[in-house]
Amino acid sequence: MKSKITLKELAKLLNVSVSTVSKALHDSPEISPKTAERVKELATLHNYRPNPVAVNLKKSKTETIGVVIPNISNSFFARVLSGMEAEAQKHGQQVITYISNESIEREKQICDMLTSGFVDGVLIAVSEETQKKQEYDHLFALLDYDIPVVIYDRINLGLPADKVGVDDEKSFYDATRYFKAKGLEKIGLASAIHHVGIGKLRIKGYEKALNNEYSALMATSTKPSELKRKIKELIAGKKVEALLCTDFESAIMATRVAYEEKIKIPEDLKLIGYISKDIAEFLTPSLSYIEQHPQELGSTAVEVLNNRLDGKYESGKFEEKIISTTLMHLESTRF
Amino acid sequence: MKSKITLKELAKLLNVSVSTVSKALHDSPEISPKTAERVKELATLHNYRPNPVAVNLKKSKTETIGVVIPNISNSFFARVLSGMEAEAQKHGQQVITYISNESIEREKQICDMLTSGFVDGVLIAVSEETQKKQEYDHLFALLDYDIPVVIYDRINLGLPADKVGVDDEKSFYDATRYFKAKGLEKIGLASAIHHVGIGKLRIKGYEKALNNEYSALMATSTKPSELKRKIKELIAGKKVEALLCTDFESAIMATRVAYEEKIKIPEDLKLIGYISKDIAEFLTPSLSYIEQHPQELGSTAVEVLNNRLDGKYESGKFEEKIISTTLMHLESTRF
DNA sequence: CTGAAAGCGCTTACAG
DNA sequence: CTGAAAGCGCTTACAG
Secondary structure: OEOOOOHHHHHHHHOOOHHHHHHHHOOOOOOOHHHHHHHHHHHHHOOOOOOHHHHHHHHOOOOEEEEEEOOOOOHHHHHHHHHHHHHHHHOOOEEEEEEOOOOHHHHHHHHHHHOOOOOOEEEEOOOHHHHHHOOOHHHHHHHHEOOOEEEEEOOOOOOOOEEEEEOHHHHHHHHHHHHHHOOOOOEEEEEOOOOOHHHHHHHHHHHHHHOOOOOOEEEEOOOHHHHHHHHHHHHHHOOOOEEEEOOHHHHHHHHHHHHHOOOOOOOOOEEEEOOOHHHHOOOOOOOEEEEOOHHHHHHHHHHHHHHHHOOOOOOOOOOEEEEOOEEEOOHHHOO | OEOOOOHHHHHHHHOOOHHHHHHHHOOOOOOOHHHHHHHHHHHHHOOOOOOHHHHHHHHOOOOEEEEEEOOOOOHHHHHHHHHHHHHHHHOOOEEEEEEOOOOHHHHHHHHHHHOOOOOOEEEEOOOHHHHHHOOOHHHHHHHHEOOOEEEEEOOOOOOOOEEEEEOHHHHHHHHHHHHHHOOOOOEEEEEOOOOOHHHHHHHHHHHHHHOOOOOOEEEEOOOHHHHHHHHHHHHHHOOOOEEEEOOHHHHHHHHHHHHHOOOOOOOOOEEEEOOOHHHHOOOOOOOEEEEOOHHHHHHHHHHHHHHHHOOOOOOOOOOEEEEOOEEEOOHHHOO
């Protein structure tokens, strides 16, 4: 147990003033080389580190950013966090993590915490419950507060803030067009998140690409049993040739139903899912997926926040950055 | 943009001293009810919040704990973090997250950061690379420093600190005995993490349970292609009746090989994996798994840290808590 | 080149 | 009951 040494103690040991020690350690030109060296030597010896709390108080900064995550078990958000942490480290910033568990109650508490001055800025993805209830008061309160906020991933909520998101609509537009180009006509969609923003966008992209040339064939439900029934109807009943899944649940459910119904993937059914790489590659058969580049999303969100903090953006105007997705072909879309 | 109001400004508005305001807000009995009310009213009006940085400096505490995570994309660690965050919130503590990405270099940097006084205590799971290289100097430096450290999950490294872990050995001991009790004789094991601590413990549990009555049948490799070949040898060649997988990679690989070799699960082969619930349940067939209760692991780690901070443990002696695992039966072990 | 002083925003022992 | 003062550990404009 080494106790921390302070500037004052260092000064006493050296028989100089606190100011001299501080300046010496900051390479101030005011200090003679000789003194500077003596100070630095002793500081190194005692492994002196300035107390960050004191420095922060003095500078009225915390060098800390708050990240609000709806669901950390979702590997997408875990990766986003990883990207944020890496970028923050580059700027010498700490990341404080808050997990809302998709609960509006928890989210309100967190927003309240965040306005007490722990952090220089906030990155937030709004919880599902908040989106469903469309109660944004606590978010407006946060936006109204003194620190910048960047909304990430779930961005189409009409909130006035900087935003960094994923091109949800275009990803499914492109995927649907891909199947059309291959000559498929019965292209279906399955979703367990049709009621939230990103789900709606993906569905919109799908419908746009169908362009009324083919009818939309959709299985949507938040209840597993119902979703299963509807997917079965789609792939066994209506015999769709391809299925786009907007989320992990529907993708896995589709794989499962196909297995149970002895529908072969990719021979009888092509499948694309919005799932993460490490799961997609390991499934049997491996599942073609839409890569969202979550780490890039995370690092970009931190960049935008820091640009805002550094005054690089015009105040009153908001940035919006969209990360492009990539369709990754594995076994489930082999023609 | 609401700027933060300070105690001083509040005092000026009220024509009283800063001390009076501070005491009034802390319900000090020294203050007259009348003054207290006036102060509180104005404080509420202006939504006054004490500057946490100043409070921390005064109290020489940060109310912040640092969490070092080897790999956040691993849903086990994501859940552990979730348990930690929830428990920390209960104690009014913030969680700063550091991700080592299983890299010793990154881990060293993080340990260095942590000794600069940002946090009151640390929770750490040691990176794989560190375990392989067995270079623990930076960890000893951290342990030697002024703040308490709790090592979680990867605990059998002989480091002198409080520990919270999972009963890795017993989990596989029990699982193996389960198969023995069912009359199986050819029980195999697959592992991609045989070289790290938790992998070794799981293998040890398996071997103990076999008790030299049956020979150990193991497929171990960190290389996917080699692991695949060895698993194939085990389930297609030696025709093991059951396979225990120590990790996600080997479990998924086993499912895959069985599929390719047309070996039916659970009819021809029983399978148990060390994978997380939400994946296990969705696989086809669903995969029996060992539930490690990661959230409980996380919350327990925070509890131990706080007990240590509160001086509830004898100094010089270390706590070690083991969270019991639970074998969850799904389709892949149906007899 | 060095040091005393003020101040970041708070808390609290002490004086009145 | 109220307020002045000291102090948490720093930084920095200013005086000498």
